[in-house]
Amino acid sequence: MPADRLVIAIDGPSGSGKSTTAREVARRLGLSYLDTGAMYRAVAVAFLDAGVSPADTAAVIEATTSAAIELSLDPDERWVRVNGRDVTEQIREPRTAQNVSAVATIAECRADMVRRQRALMDADPRGCVAEGRDITTVVYPDADLRVLLTASPEARLRRRSGDLGGKVSEEQLRDQVLRRDADDSKLVEFQTAAEGVHLIDTSDMTLTEVVDAITTLAEEARP
Ligand code: DC
Numbered sequence: 001m002p003a004d005r006l007v008i009a010i011d012g013p014s015g016s017g018k019s020t021t022a023r024e025v026a027r028r029l030g031l032s033y034l035d036t037g038a039m040y041r042a043v044a045v046a047f048l049d050a051g052v053s054p055a056d057t058a059a060v061i062e063a064t065t066s067a068a069i070e071l072s073l074d075p076d077e078r079w080v081r082v083n084g085r086d087v088t089e090q091i092r093e094p095r096t097a098q099n100v101s102a103v104a105t106i107a108e109c110r111a112d113m114v115r116r117q118r119a120l121m122d123a124d125p126r127g128c129v130a131e132g133r134d135i136t137t138v139v140y141p142d143a144d145l146r147v148l149l150t151a152s153p154e155a156r157l158r159r160r161s162g163d164l165g166g167k168v169s170e171e172q173l174r175d176q177v178l179r180r181d182a183d184d185s186k187l188v189e190f191q192t193a194a195e196g197v198h199l200i201d202t203s204d205m206t207l208t209e210v211v212d213a214i215t216t217l218a219e220e221a222r223p
Helices: 018-029 036-049 057-066 094-099 107-121 135-139 153-163 170-184 207-221
Strands: 006-011 032-035 069-071 080-082 127-132 145-150 198-201
Touching: 006 018, 006 135, 006 207, 018 032, 018 127, 018 207, 032 036, 032 107, 036 057, 036 069, 036 080, 036 094, 036 107, 036 127, 057 107, 094 170, 107 127, 107 135, 127 135, 135 145, 145 207, 153 170, 198 207
Parallel strands: 006 127, 006 145, 032 127, 145 198
Antiparallel strands: 069 080
């Protein structure tokens, strides 16, 4: 591995702006980009397609550990495949969002995801920016820079609504943002920063301001 390899871990709840931010930081610094939420979503598509009930824990674990997941690590390309099938669009559908917590709340599924994510983050010799819920704490606690992005519930609902192009009802939106974060935080703590993790409240910041703040921290953290 080159001595100047740089690994950046970014966590945060839905609507904190972490995907857009992490992608832009990766572009600016010439690093690979890993969207770990897309991996949980791909597994949800796989188990739903296989006719597995989210309540059947053993079957969800089997579907997770046997899923072949491939995804773009290029911040300028967006594609995800599961078991050989392109699911780039399907992972963003409300049905997937409603069922993905079934994967995220099973410890065995998380362990499998963490192992794969760590390997993907190590794949690029230049380094990687990865974003999710447990990257700073579980997947890559030894990252050169660790950041937790937060935002007020109002800002998060507003942003997620924008991401979805206003295509979902108010009720679906609250389910996707607030209910899902409450469920997901049962196994991982991503609302308060662990020791050594930089906390950035993005509620009143523009994307450029957040990206600037992270790239400045990254330059200081460069090994
Ligand atoms: O960030 P996202 O909305 O695409 O995440 C999809 C789901 O996966 C969400 O329910 C949280 C969960 N997740 C997780 O538990 N740990 C991660 N590292 C990434 C996502």
